[in-house]
Amino acid sequence: MKNDVLQPQLLKNGGTIDLTQLASLGYEDFSGCLLAEVKAGGRVAAFFGVPGAGENDGLELFAVVARDRHANLAVYRTEVGTSFPSLVASCPQLHLFEREIAEQYGVKPTGHPWLKPVRFHRVWQGQTDVWGRPLDQHPRPGDMEFYRVEGEGVHEVAVGPVHAGIIEPGHFRFQCYGEKVMHLEISLGYQHRGIEQMQFQGPHPFTMAQMETIAGDTTIGHGLAHCQVIEALSGCEVPERAQAIRALALELERLANHVGDIGALAGDIGFLPTASFCGRLRGDYLNLSAALCGSRFGRGLVRPGGVHFDLDATLVREVLTRIDEIEGNTLGALDLFFDMPSVLARLEGTGRVSRSTAEDLGLVGVAAKACGVARDSRFFHPTGVYSHLFDELITEETGDVMARARVRYREVVVSIDLLRRIGANLPAGIIKVPVGPLQANSLAVSLVEGWRGEVVHVGITDAHGRLRRYKIIDPSFHNWNGLAMALRDEQISDFPLCNKSFNLSYCGFDL
């Protein structure tokens, strides 16, 4: 292999590399390196296209591989013309990334086994649409060929994009044999807002607000990921106190969502006590976020260079006392849930994802941990206070709904403990430093373990230090396919429960 000779450019989470020093490989070398990295246990954290600087330049492809065991990231770069050979057959994690590149830039991954639109938007540049859709009108979301099974007793069930509950829009197409699901295809894109394109020539005054609304339930996660990119590119050092407050907010966000999710699971199976308790407790955690910054979802707290709101000693004490109170209630509600035989009977063995599937698809976060795959960027790629405070890597083995619920439960316990430790050792000092101009021709990667899983932001600057490309990867982007696989050979009546156990973001995927 050539990659023995080719030394990859490595960086840490929240680090930068100079693009002028990053060699553009030939496609064969590029794919060879990428596949070798994945084979060696690497995971494709980001794979995206960047249009060349000049008019006639081709499309550049960047791959960021997370090398968890080495606590660093490798970046590879290549350039392609109007098409490139697809790598999906040997590396299924790339499946959606390649479809995304095809849709955004009209560059075809030849040999892609499942080449369909992802978000149903017009091609970003150039005059070719891979599917030959008219360039002058907006494509209709969900307008594609769905996989179809035919035969005696086989029927198709279409759900959404308008659902019976108050949830986000998404279309689910089931191929069923009686009550058994043979295949599920998920079509999203109904909420595509073009957030990545809006960052061109940025950062703009509205950028931070846009980042906080990529997925409203991951406000802190995405906000923090963006700030780390900007801080890396501008080379500013975030004060320790700000890092601690950021971690507090991130853990509160995790607590609110995990507790809310377990409550929602309880609601789905008709187990009312936990459903009601957790609904209320979620509000308690959101109110703690509001105590930090005035917004229950943490809007306006994290800003490039630090945080926008300081904590005084009384507030810290109050937050910690309230945590003590809520902790007892939370554990009570959760123990009730996990001790109830009828609940266990409902959750165990439902919606199983095997460990090998999880690894092939590159699942992240709760969904991966439930399959026994250790993925946690707080542990493998720590920043801020996590480097010395976080040491508890949680995994479950069974990969079913129960395992996903258990991961949440255990993470709740760990997060509460973390909150206490952060609150007790809050460093003194300033909370914000000014952010200077961004370095020119650089690439910065930032990984944040949001409550759903790993949030990845990549920023690339041009010769004037403006953003030339900004790539956002919500954990949902990796995990939606995990949900589709979890439904294979399951009862169709178990879909809502499986869906809730993943609880993925629609808008985080749609961007």
Place this chain on the structure above:
Amino acid sequence: MKITILQLFLHLLLLFGLSPLLSGVIGKTKALFAGRTGPPWLQLYYDIWKLFGKGLVLSRVTTWVFRAGPVVGLAVPVLAALLIPFGSIGAPLSFTGDLIFFIYLFGLARFFTACAALDTGSAFEGMGAVREVTFSCLAEPTVFFAFIVLARLSGSLSLDAMFGQTLAASWHSAAPSLLLILVCLFLVTLVENCRIPFDDPNTHLELTMIHEVMVLDHSGPDLGMILYGAAMKLFVLGALVVRLFLPGTTGSMILDLLLFAGGMLLLAVIIGVVESTMARLRLLRIPQLLVGASLLSFFSLILLLR
């Protein structure tokens, strides 16, 4: 004859007046367990009143079958209610073999509800119809065995006599059998009225619904009839359970009435408690439980015949 007309009037008054209250009691019980205030006691009355004042939306693909479903669904529990005693108040209508008529009245309602669901051509409603019919098939033997036990004990083939004055004496002679069928009839009441653990009447998840999904396309007065019909069905099946549990008479009609009403409310509370403390079963497990109930009722027959 005069007495019969009075009975008829009383029966219908109890049925129409009291049946929506059960849902309110269940709701309050569940709210109590969850630490909430819950909907008002009379919520279902308000809902039905509201729905009857509303307009109707009909899908273009539906036919008269779609409209017939709710009408039959309302008429059947009313007819069925006339065949059974409410507490010690005898049935206004009674003939030999009416137990079979009673069972197949509900079969008729199910047939029309399922047809109305299939009439919409929706994938969900088709699935719901399939589930409902399958589970009802499995619940039917239980009811038959239970009725056979009661018929043997009372020596009569009419429901009025089976649930009549001999029931109290039967508790002395055949308590184990009666206890078993009490459990079985309670299970049947839960499954036929789509309560937890079989179905979740409150879910909005169309893929997991059984009964609720069949009525998704109904609106306005049609939906009102369905809700009223469902409340009455719970009342009628519940009345059998309550009568089995509280046999005999106090001698005073007023006291008997109060006893019966109290028994119904207690049943609603028990259903609320079950729903608050149990999660739903997986769909695959429901047939197993229903077959188990059939076996139990069969055992009660064996116990009686040994």
